[in-house]
Amino acid sequence: MNASIASDGSPRPPAPPTPEALGAGAVTVDPAHPSGPAEQVRSQLAALIQGGVLAANAKLPTVRQLAGDLRLAAGTVAKAYRELEAAGLVRTGRAAGTRVNPGQGLAAPARAEALVFARAARAAGLNLEQAQALLAVGWDRTAS
Amino acid sequence: MNASIASDGSPRPPAPPTPEALGAGAVTVDPAHPSGPAEQVRSQLAALIQGGVLAANAKLPTVRQLAGDLRLAAGTVAKAYRELEAAGLVRTGRAAGTRVNPGQGLAAPARAEALVFARAARAAGLNLEQAQALLAVGWDRTAS
DNA sequence: CATCTTGTATCACTCTATTGACACAAGGTG
DNA sequence: CACCTTGTGTCAATAGAGTGATACAAGATG
Numbered sequence: 001m002n003a004s005i006a007s008d009g010s011p012r013p014p015a016p017p018t019p020e021a022l023g024a025g026a027v028t029v030d031p032a033h034p035s036g037p038a039e040q041v042r043s044q045l046a047a048l049i050q051g052g053v054l055a056a057n058a059k060l061p062t063v064r065q066l067a068g069d070l071r072l073a074a075g076t077v078a079k080a081y082r083e084l085e086a087a088g089l090v091r092t093g094r095a096a097g098t099r100v101n102p103g104q105g106l107a108a109p110a111r112a113e114a115l116v117f118a119r120a121a122r123a124a125g126l127n128l129e130q131a132q133a134l135l136a137v138g139w140d141r142t143a144s
Numbered sequence: 145m146n147a148s149i150a151s152d153g154s155p156r157p158p159a160p161p162t163p164e165a166l167g168a169g170a171v172t173v174d175p176a177h178p179s180g181p182a183e184q185v186r187s188q189l190a191a192l193i194q195g196g197v198l199a200a201n202a203k204l205p206t207v208r209q210l211a212g213d214l215r216l217a218a219g220t221v222a223k224a225y226r227e228l229e230a231a232g233l234v235r236t237g238r239a240a241g242t243r244v245n246p247g248q249g250l251a252a253p254a255r256a257e258a259l260v261f262a263r264a265a266r267a268a269g270l271n272l273e274q275a276q277a278l279l280a281v282g283w284d285r286t287a288s
Numbered sequence: 289c290a291t292c293t294t295g296t297a298t299c300a301c302t303c304t305a306t307t308g309a310c311a312c313a314a315g316g317t318g
Numbered sequence: 319c320a321c322c323t324t325g326t327g328t329c330a331a332t333a334g335a336g337t338g339a340t341a342c343a344a345g346a347t348g
Contacts, residue, residue, distance in 0.1 A: 014285075034183035036305060043178075043277070050274055051281030062324060073307045078325065094314035095323045110268040111278055117261035118282035124254040128283045130194055132276055133187070134255055137195030138262035139272045141158075180335060206294060217337045222295065238344035239293045 016054060019061035023069025037072050041080035049089050049104045051111060056102035060090065063098075160198060163205035167213025181216050185224035193233050193248045195255060200246035204234065207242075 017026045027044045029037045048054045060066070063081060067074040081098055084090045092098045105111075121131035161170045171188045173181045192198045204210070207225060211218040225242055228234045236242045249255075265275035 034180070034187075035178045038305080039178040044280075047277035047280045050277045053281060063326090064324075073309095074325095075308085075327090076306060078327095079305090081325080092325060093316090094325050095316045096314095097324065106270060106274055106278060107268045110265050110270055110275075111282070113261050113264040114275070114278035114282040115285060117257050118279060118286045120257040121254050122283075122286055124251045126250060126254055128280065130250055131254075131258070131279060131283065133191035133194045134250060134258035135262060135275060135279055136188075136191045136272065137197060138255070138258040139266075139275065141259060142262045142266055182336080207296090208294075217339095218295095219297090219338085220336060222297095223336090225295080236295060237346090238295050239346045240344095241294065 014053075016058060017048070019059050019065070022048075022061055023066045027066075027070065029070050029072065037070070038076045038079040038083075041066070041070070041072075041077060042083045045080065045084055046087070046089060049084075049100050050106045051114075052105035052108075054100050056100055056104070058100045060098040060100070158197075160202060161192070163203055163209070166192075166205055167210045171210070171214065173214050173216065181214075182220045182223040182227075185210070185214070185216075185221060186227045189224065189228055190231070190233060193228075193244050194250045195258075196249035196252075198244050200244055200248070202244045204242040204244070 022045075026048065027041060029040050031037075033040055035043070045054070045060070054060075060081070061069070063074050063077045066072075067077040070077070081090065081092060085092050085098075088101060089104050090098050090100055117135075118131065121134070126134070166189075170192065171185060173184050175181075177184055179187070189198070189204070198204075204225070205213070207218050207221045210216075211221040214221070225234065225236060229236050229242075232245060233248050234242050234244055261279075262275065265278070270278070
């Protein structure tokens with residue numbers, strides 16, 4: 001669609017998710033996942049932040065809001081937020097809520113390379129877990 | 145090194161790990177990891193199999209051997225092996241032990257793409273968790 | 289066939305994560 | 319300043335994963 005092409009020909013990134021959108025599907029919790037709920041929330045939010053989807057100073061939903069949306073205890077979401085803050089990805093404040101810290105998106109060339117690999121893996125019929133397995137093996141292989 | 149270059153100029157893959165090597169470092173368990181020990185063993189072995197590092201019919205260490213090497217309970221390794229078998233990656237047999245099923249390595253072009261991305265991510269100064277985060281975001285983005 | 293190998297099953301216990309509810313305290317707003 | 323917003327802390331209970339040891343049973347080997 002031309003509507004998704006900027007004037008310089010590069011594709012427009014999708015609009016960043018609102019706080020409501022995070023609990024409405026952008027972040028999900030699968031009870032069958034090997035990691036627990038807190039870790040699933042943490043890692044998905046971290047990915048959105050580092051991948052540039054959640055921009056600097058973007059507001060995250062309140063602990064209670066996200067917990068309600070994801071059907072989790074508030075303390076569980078609070079744990080995920082605490083860990084994001086400990087990692088420097090967000091800052092939290094009473095009354096002010098939680099916001100993304102500036103400068104947490106990773107370098108754009110690496111993000112573009114991730115897209116290339118994701119497309120190739122999909123084209124080869126892999127699922128995400130398999131793609132991640134290949135990355136892990138490739139990571140070991142490129143250690144030297 | 146020329147010794148690692150095949151006669152057609154392509155790099156030689158490293159030798160596949162022996163059963164002993166799996167418990168001696170090729171597979172590791174980090175108690176601080178968000179996933180539990182069984183899942184860490186399962187996912188690392190799955191990656192080695194799908195990444196072609198463990199070849200068809202390669203023998204895995206016995207449950208007791210790997211458990212001892214990784215300082216886990218045997219039942220925990222047995223759980224990982226059961227899940228690998230349920231996924232069709234391995235076959236287990238009393239007395240015969242556990243072997244990799246043929247045909248479980250994923251397509252070589254996708255593996256090569258994973259290497260390219262791993263190198264690019266390392267060159268950008270990312271760690272593996274960050275690279276996996278970018279892959280997850282890229283995966284969502286290429287869903288259409 | 290006898291013996292050995294090795295995965296599977298079982299057990300009581302320990303540990304950890306999560307839960308739902310409530311209270312407190314730090315900030316923000318009008 | 320009063321009131322509201324929102325993260326943090328606490329609690330007892332629950333659920334699930336892992337533990338180490340043991341026994342059983344299915345296969346493999348000589």
